[in-house]
Amino acid sequence: MKSGYIAVIGKANAGKSTLINVLVGEKVSIVSPKPQTTRDRILGVLNEADRQFVFVDTPGVYRARNALTDLMMRTTETSYKDVDVILYVHDGHGGVSSDDVELMKKVQSAAPMIVAYTKIDIMPAERIAEDAKRLGEAGVTADVYPVSARKGKNLRKLKDALAALLPEGERIFSEDVVSDRSEKFMIAEIMREKILLKYDREIPHGVAVLVNEFRRREDGVYEVNLDVVCEKSNHKAILIGKGGRALKEAASFARKDMEKFLGGKVFLTTYVKVRENWRDREGLMREFGYRSEE
DSSP states (O other): OEEEEEEEEOBTTSSHHHHHHHHHTSOOSOOOSSTTOOOSOEEEEEEETTEEEEEEEOOOBOOOOSHHHHHHHHHHHHHTSSOSEEEEEEEGGGOOOHHHHHHHHHHHTTSOEEEEEEOGGGSOTHHHHHHHHHHHHTTOOSEEEEOBTTTTBTHHHHHHHHHHHSOBOOOSSOTTOOBSSOHHHHHHHHHHHHHHHHSOTTGGGGOEEEEEEEEEOTTSOEEEEEEEEESOHHHHHHHHOGGGHHHHHHHHHHHHHHHHHHTSOEEEEEEEEEOTTGGGOHHHHHHTTOOOOO
């Protein structure tokens, strides 16, 4: 059978996490329209009869601005240097820039690469061939597969192409595994996802979620107690909202997704705490679960 690791690389908001979730068939990475949504290296495992794909979801590529985003970029770079295949996810709706070409050429030197040209359901069809030709002429040697994760277009062809590049070998994970991350990790990520979707501007990027308690009672109800950590007192006021309404709304949306993910009722308690400039403080970053894998 075929099995191996596939690093999923691309710019911020190219649709990497959405594509992985659709391919795996489970929510293994949170999704939002904002950059910096994915902060960690997350594995999503797709099991089929004669092949196993281990997708390595990575933070989007962009310029680092603080210690946290610098760590995220280091995580991305180390993730694609020791894999069997690279799946470069490119937002076709955004066109092709010189930066796109430069990044693809840099990445393709590390391992066999395929380009998933995404979001074809919201762009003119004639652009696809033009962009693929431009990439080839610029020195990108990887095959380009136009896909739409939202519509499920060409995903079978993409999987077949990836499988052809994977080595022969046994399954890396057992067939019941879909991610290397714990339920507790995903609970924190679901809360952060709702904050990303609920609040505007820079506030979501300065937020971390710390789960203090996660347990299942004898009656099957999950008790979750978590802190939403922000960097400034005025951010705390915005997160809570007038009369606590904003936080209650975000927590309500999060609780519903947590229940869907866990398959049971959730009793959720949330607090907001301030830790000034935590994204530039290595001790706090480690406390909140962000640490280098080097």
